[in-house]
Amino acid sequence: MRPSDHPPVATGGIGVLLVNLGTPDAPTPAAVRRYLAEFLSDRRVVEIPPIAWQPILRGVVLRTRPKKSAHAYSQVWTEAGSPLAAITAEQARRLQERLGEGIRVAWAMRYGKPAIAGALQALLDAGCERVLLAPLYPQYCAATTATAVDAAADALKAMRRQPALRTLPPYYDDAAYITALAADLGAQLDALDFVPEVLLLSFHGMPARTLQLGDPYHCHCRVTARLLEDAIARPGLRFVTTFQSRFGRAKWLEPATDAVLAEESAKGTRRLAVAAPGFAADCLETLEELAIRGRDRFLGGGGERFAALACLNAAEPGMDMLEALVRRELAGWI
Secondary structure (H helix, E strand, O other), rough: OOOOOOOOOOOOOOEEEEEEEEEEOOOOHHHHHHHHHOOOOOOOOOOHHHHHHHHHHHHHHHHHHHHHHHHHHHHHOOOOOOHHHHHHHHHHHHHHHHHOOEEEEEEEEEEEEOOOHHHHHHHHHEEEEEEOOOOOOOOOOOOHHHHHHHHHHHHHHOOOOOOOEEEOOOOOOOHHHHHHHHHHHHHHHHOOOOOEEEEEEEEEEOOOOHHHHHHHHHHHHHHHHHHHHHHOOOOOOOOEEEEEEOOOOOEOOOOEEHHHHHHHOOOOOOEEEEEOOOOOOOOHHHHHHHHOOOOOOHOOOOOEEEEOOOOOOOOOOHOOOOOHHHHHOOOOOO
16 A cells, blocks of 8 residues: 555566667768667777777777768668668567567667667556566677667666666577578579579677677677578588678688688689578668679679578567577476
């Protein structure tokens, strides 16, 4: 029994917060500059002491890169806005339908909007005293998974009343994930009007030193690739694992996607498909870097047929997987 003057308080709810990397608000240099300033100032992302990095970031990167990146974003922007944001919102909506009214599903971006802190506060205000934080990164990386958890922890530090928090663990080798990928990619391969000789599995790259520092990301990617090749089981299809999106002069994980695309066409491969199993949703890196620039590189080197396969997005195999993972992590709460 509350006193008559007690403010209303919502309690007893359970929330799920889907988190992906982030996106600018618009495909403009100004919006991209704001986004990159936040993203590249994260010390999990750029592990260079700020006293050395910030002058480079402010004096060089943020003066030159936004215009080029804004053009890239403009090539993939949709009526619903950023593909990554629109797809993540759709994943949240469809997961909400599957989980029902007893659980509230929200989504957030690590960089940009909606922010993790605001989404957590909104869930708490709606009565969610228990929240599952679900970073949509199958392979663990400090620059993705860990920084999402960092942002949630920073949000909790500012809250007088905090929800209980669980975190979805990396699912790089989970049967539900491999099964979903194999079914989805297999269907896309069957729908092509040509038979690829090579399926390139392109993961986002990271500086090579992260492997020596103990980050398991490279190993997780390799395990995913091996399990996926076994699950797809197409003896006539050659699988190649690569890493994309190199940035700066440091040595990155290899082999590099752009280099392999050129090498494959140069050595006589004529039909190639590329998939990005580490991305939960299509975004700039898949729609522009792979589907546009990757196509140009392969066909420009002598290749004849090229296909960039879609990510799991909000299609049924991916949603089946996401529901299974979330329900497993909510055990004991529901």
